[in-house]
Amino acid sequence: MTSETIKLSDKQSELIEKMGVQIEKYGASPAAARVQALLLVSDETALTFDQIMETLKLSKSATSNVINFLLQTNRIEYITKSGDRKRYFRTMMHKWEEQFMEQSQDVKQMSDILSEILRERTGETTEFNSHMKHLVNFLEFYRASVKDAFEKWKQAR
Numbered sequence: 001m002t003s004e005t006i007k008l009s010d011k012q013s014e015l016i017e018k019m020g021v022q023i024e025k026y027g028a029s030p031a032a033a034r035v036q037a038l039l040l041v042s043d044e045t046a047l048t049f050d051q052i053m054e055t056l057k058l059s060k061s062a063t064s065n066v067i068n069f070l071l072q073t074n075r076i077e078y079i080t081k082s083g084d085r086k087r088y089f090r091t092m093m094h095k096w097e098e099q100f101m102e103q104s105q106d107v108k109q110m111s112d113i114l115s116e117i118l119r120e121r122t123g124e125t126t127e128f129n130s131h132m133k134h135l136v137n138f139l140e141f142y143r144a145s146v147k148d149a150f151e152k153w154k155q156a157r
Contacts, residue, residue, distance in 0.1 A: 004050040012041050031066045039091045046088035111139035
């Protein structure tokens, strides 16, 4: 263990793996998922490039690629500390509500595009079109339900 390695308990290591597997289900690479999980589990809320690389035993290029991908996709961000030239990477936990509402907007956009596709589809594929219409209806219901639940949750706090 080098000086840059973050000390993790056995339970924290287990949780990084458990959360990493879950994040992978949403399309992240194993390395990207483990970086996100490490940033959630670590007692330090912002980690340097070297801390991430050493703790997860990733190569320098893999760490660089993963961090750049996570930054570009707004899954993490970086901060700096006065007097320190290093960048510290962290999750965007403080922006989860905003990100949640953006995802809700993505569902609306998907629903709108599917509706447009449905209008242009041939009427000869009735079964396929029916399934697509049900999906559009569900997406609209889902978005409205999530938005209502979110507003109720905010009021209850």
